[in-house]
Amino acid sequence: MSTHHSSTDLPDDPVRRSLVLAAGLGAIAAVPASAMTMTMAGAGEQGQSQASRLAAAPTRGRGALGARLQGVQHSGITVQNMDRAYAFYTEVLGGTEIMRDGDFQGDVIQNTLLLNEEIEARQRGVNPVSLGVPDLRGGAQRLDVRFIQFDNVVIELLQYRDSTQPQGSGNSFAPPQAFTSPAFPKSMHVCFYVREDVDFNQFVHDLEAEAARRGMHNVKANRIVRSGTDQERRQAPLDTLTNRITSGKSDGWSLIYAKGPEGEQLEFVQVKGQAKRVFGEALEARGRAVATTRS
Structure with a gap:
């Protein structure tokens, strides 16, 4: 890949183009097309106010924000380290690569x-x-x-690296954050389902063992x-590797928190019984x- 690859370039292959858009990079990759649309609209509607243009938009685009989402x-x-994280999420947890760019x-x-x-830095x-x-x-x-x-989620791995570092194996330009506690505001985590017929304790044990290997x-x-x-x-x-909740609406919910290879916060859960019914009804x-x- 060219070292001068721009974030505004779209791949020529229509299949790869559709993957880029579907995977969430469309907002980045489609900027030139969006800019062109706005320029043409401005030239043809110089006398039209912004309010009237909004009024002419489809109703679905002006409804409640939640109604405009699809998950x-x-x-x-x-x-x-991209290669290390990639190996964990594909080889240890069994995910399948969609694409890389x-x-x-x-x-x-x-x-x-x-x-x-x-x-903020300037201020x-x-x-x-x-x-x-x-x-x-x-x-x-x-x-x-x-x-x-x-099965039901896509994980995106991002690495910001110095231009002199090779893709994948090179380290990031910045050190990892010093604080990884999930109790800090702005902290986030990724939660994975564990199948109902799986021994949860054994899964957590094997997760650590496979990662250590x-x-x-x-x-x-x-x-x-x-x-x-x-x-x-x-x-x-x-039997201390699982927190099993056995009362209330969360009855049937099993969970444990874990750190991933990058220090990221992960959660693993099993959902049965009352908890499964609550989520299903919702x-x-x-x-x-x-x-x-x-x-």
Whole structure:
């Protein structure tokens, strides 16, 4: 791939083009087309006010915001080492690659992803790098992405690397965040379903073992008992690897939190019994409400 690949370039292959758009990069890749549309509209409607143009828009585009959505497209994780994260989500957790792209740079991608952080750095009078802002604008850093498909969710891996670093194996331009506690505001996590017929305790045990076999010793699952050291955590009995909720609306919900290979916060859950009914009824109610709104 050319080292001058721009975030505004669309692939010539129509199949790959559709994948890019479907995977969530359309907002980045389609900027030139959008800009052209706005320019042409401005030339032909100079005497028309913005309000009248909005009034002429389809009704569906002006309804309640929630009615304009069709679900969550993906969850994203910014990683320190792309190849390591990719191996975890595909080889350990069994996801399937949808696509990969990269070497994104230039004004459009910088503004699209990092404009607020640049403004904040300017207002605080600090170097944008101190706030974790790479220089995609000038090309000193580049963005690479890979999309991974699971049964009901897509995970996007993102890596911001120096232009001198190779794609995939090179380290990110910035160090990982120092604080990884999920209790910090703005923290996020990715939650994976564990199938109902799977032994949850054994799954968590095997997750750590398989990750460690691949050198990912930082993949660590919590226990439901207190541990004073990491060795104590590892030596805790197998039946302490699952928090099983047995009362209330969450009855039937089993969970554990774990750290992924990049320090990212993960959750694994099993949903049975009352909890499964609660979620199932909510999904059916949501479907009825959406159908009524769109009818």
